[in-house]
Amino acid sequence: MLHMVASAFSFSLMSLCVKQVGTRIPAAEVVLARSLLSVVLSWWLLKRAAISPWGNRRGLLVWRGCVGTGALLCVYSALASLPLASATVLQYLYPTFTGVLAWVGLREHLSKRLVAAIAIGWLGVLIVAQPATLFGGSMPLPLIPVLVGICGALLTAIAYVSVRSLANTEHPLVVVFYFPLVALPMSIPLVWLDPVLPTPVELIWLVGVGLFTQIGQVYLTRGIMALPAARATAISYVQVIFAGLWGWIVFGETINRWTITGALLVMAATLISLSSPHRPANGELKPAGDR
Template sequence: MVASALSFSLMGVCVKQVGGRIPAAEVVFARAIVSVALSWWLLHRAGIPAWGKRRWLLIWRGAIGTAALLCVYAALAALPLAAATVLQYLYPPFTALLAWLMLGEPIGKRVLAAMALGWLGVLLVAQPAGLLQGGATLPLFPVLIAVTGALFTALAYVSVRSLGTSEHPLVIVFYFPLVALPLSLPLVALNPVLPTPAELLWLVGVGVFTQLGQVYLTRSLTALPAARATAISYVQVLFAGGWGWLLFGESIDSWTIAGAGLVLAATLVSLSHSRQQKRS
């Protein structure tokens, strides 16, 4: 899950590089082309049948994941990298709640503690001091898009958890871009933008890092309860803050450092719960 978070943070860097000019749907479409090719090659190399058993649920997971990607990419283009990632990380509580309602997965005390620490860390990284002192706030519409993306992400993760009982992780990963291609193509046709050679490389990077993130994410969600796995993934906030500071000149203040510490604590609490369960 940590490797998945690192991959997705690098994907965010690539999206930021092209997000000012390339529409979100075109980024999703380019990502899908790269991921379909990589997924097909991985399935062929492993000798695994590509089409799966529960095809309607696989298609549903692909459709919900595509909607989530459109929202996430649009938010990344309109907001600072750290802020967009913070808002995306509203999804772990959504995931835990949906997994409880739809899959009957219990929410243990340690997972609840990890979620609470992660939420508090996310709020601190969002720099509430600016809001309390009447400072600049984030634009409302991109914020709403990011929150919607978090909800769609939670729905997609719960479906992955359900699919893990019958499908190979590579099959689940393959269906995501396979469904995203026909869904995003009409949106691309409405507003096509020809990428420059440099932008084309960044788009390839989006596809490669998203593919890596999806592979690691799917392996994690098929091995861990959804609430615990997503609590661990809070570490992506740390990566996003670091890339924003190094590459985009986004400042890291005391609020961000304090929030990062709480996010790290949430990850450690989740991991300690996993180790205790394994011993028992």
């Protein structure tokens, strides 16, 4: 639980940094900067722990890196184009996807209580974000960024289920290392198409993206490897609370009764997911490409 909460806090800081540079720096360039720092830090951590960086199930590790990179591009694009709260709510559609994918692909038991926790948490996220179509507003959110955000949530869920599948064979640091290792060659051609030279201040924010993402990835990987995928991602709903705080502190967004209500629902979902009895999986299904 503590690993997942620490991961959520780190990712909320990452989102804050992305939002600061996203209006001018393309998403692919943010991914590249994040990957450069993360691959160096991951290599250093692996050497310090005397762990081989190459892993055992390399095909699945590369697949996790590819899917994770796609998710990052979508999430960063959504953060740059949408309000912080709205982008966060779209990203937090992924626990619903994760629960279903873990049930289908990993044969993890999906209890009624855990389904209820996911639903309550999603409702809390929705209330915190207060989308204009449901709560009123002058203009609805633009369609393309919304679809990109939903795509990012789906790819995130696939990546998280892949991490869960790697739990029995790979060290968490190896899983974390493969993510930026794959993201680097994937993002370089995209940056080459539209390069933007960052200012010194933007460079600091980009370093923040890489640093907080690295910390969040380490805690996230440990948390997902220790918990069933659906329950782990339900706990990570607390990132929405952190996002609300950053919106208030940095961007001057007000915290109204809807935000408080949504935050309470998110906390309730976390408590329900922790108390939900878990039935061990009957077995593990490997992705078709890794059999």
